[in-house]
Amino acid sequence: MQGLPMRLLPALALLLPFTSPAAFVAPAQAEGASSVYSSTAPKACRVARPGGAPEDSGEWLCPGQDGLVVVVSEMDLRQSVSVGRNYKDASAQPAAKTSFGPFNSTTDTVEWRLDGAAKPFAIIQRWHLADNDDLGTGGRPNTKQMLVVTRLPPGAVCHVAYVDVAANRNANEVARQAADELARGFACGKDKPKPFGSPGRATALAAPN
Incomplete structure (x- = not known):
């Protein structure tokens, strides 16, 4: 297992142009559904709010x-990821205020699930959650990986389902199934996100205390 990967926000990112990375299409899980990908790597993004304190990465x-x-926001070594029409809209969504108790970070790749009309209805992103009961080299916690399915507009943006990577042999396919079956009918605030597929250590770490 690897130690906890944490993102740095270099000041040079302020100078980078805001350009869209090329997307590529993945095979469909459900009939008419497909996937394209984007990136949250610093070179693909621009800083919206610089960090204001040692524990605030902005x-x-x-x-x-x-x-x-x-x-993407990071505070006290915990991240949140939201989607919207613009920065203000994304920041007002429930997903913008949702993270997990353990220290965590996300990978740079965002998978977008598209319907038959090529309209996105969900995203899937891999998260790494620190497991303080599983210490690695130097006493740093190893991480457990989990795929987070998030619904998209119309309607609010919020977490829908959690897929434990280690517990599910085909975790990416399981996450696509969760997105295709649950995201469009999920009611943020009323419905609660739950593990989808086989639960494991990562989904246990994600559960509210």
């Missing part, structure tokens, strides 16, 4: 699909 704004943007 927020950065990344291009998405179909006019949507992705906002």
Whole structure:
């Protein structure tokens, strides 16, 4: 297992142009559904709010699909990821206020699930959650990986399902199934995100205390 990967926000990111990375299409899980990908790597984004304290790494704004943007925030070594039409819209969504108890970070790749009309209805992103009960080299916690399925507009943006990577042999396919089956009918605030597929250590770490 690897130690906890944490993102740095270099000041040079302020000078980078806000350009959309090329997307590529993955095979469909459900009939008519497909996937394209975008990036939240610093070189693909621009800083929306610089960090204001040692524990505050700030927020950065990344291009998405179909006019949507992705906002990634990091506070106290915990991240949140939201989507909206612009920075203000994304920051007002429930997903912008959702993270997990353990220290955590996300990978740079965002998978967008598209319907038959090529409209995005969900994103899938891999998260790394620190497991303080599983210490590695130097006493740093090893991480457990989990795929987070997040629903998209119309309606609010919020977490829908959690897929434990280690517990599910085909975790990416399981996450696509969760997105295709649950995201469009999920009611943020009323419905609660749950593990999808086989639960494991990562989904246990994600559960509210």
